[in-house]
Amino acid sequence: MVRADCPRQGREDGPECRLHIDPVYAPALDGIEQADRIEVLYWLHEARRDLLTQSPKANDVTRGTFSLRSPLRPNPIGSSIVKLVRRDGAVLTVRGLDCLDGTPLLDIKPVRCGYAVEAPAKPGISD
Numbered sequence: 001m002v003r004a005d006c007p008r009q010g011r012e013d014g015p016e017c018r019l020h021i022d023p024v025y026a027p028a029l030d031g032i033e034q035a036d037r038i039e040v041l042y043w044l045h046e047a048r049r050d051l052l053t054q055s056p057k058a059n060d061v062t063r064g065t066f067s068l069r070s071p072l073r074p075n076p077i078g079s080s081i082v083k084l085v086r087r088d089g090a091v092l093t094v095r096g097l098d099c100l101d102g103t104p105l106l107d108i109k110p111v112r113c114g115y116a117v118e119a120p121a122k123p124g125i126s127d
């Protein structure tokens with residue numbers, strides 16, 4: 001998949017994606033099956049890191065990078081809350097990701113009720 005084919009934000013009715021965890025860390029996944037949703041942190045490795053302001057595609061207004069969810073940022077960390085479909089050893093299948101094949105995985109955390117704030121999209125907060 002090329003960058004232009006990635007959704008701006010993943011959707012739970014999107015395609016299944018696989019997270020390949022180094023088998024050394026497989027024991028760290030024990031119990032993850034109890035989570036319906038997991039938070040995935042990843043390194044958007046092909047993103048520019050020099051933009052402090054930018055104009056999102058959706059409009060021409062220039063905004064500060066930290067006011068956007070753009071992949072272009074000094075430390076290009078992406079985060080998504082995805083649906084956990086299944087675990088096969090050190091491979092997790094999820095729905096709702098928006099990153100390229102080969103994007104380095106940084107961390108995985110279960111989403112617990114009361115921790116995740118589900119906020120509707122708000123005008124001015126751009127992906």
Ligand SMILES: C[S@@+](CC[C@H](N)C(=O)[O-])C[C@H]1O[C@@H](n2cnc3c(N)ncnc32)[C@H](O)[C@@H]1O
Binds near residue numbers: 007098
């Ligand atoms: C708008 S970002 C959102 C990332 C994450 N959901 C977040 O909110 O932090 C998603 C976009 O990043 C781009 N992207 C995906 N994987 C990337 C990678 N490995 N390097 C650079 N850009 C990437 C794609 O254009 C994709 O549409």
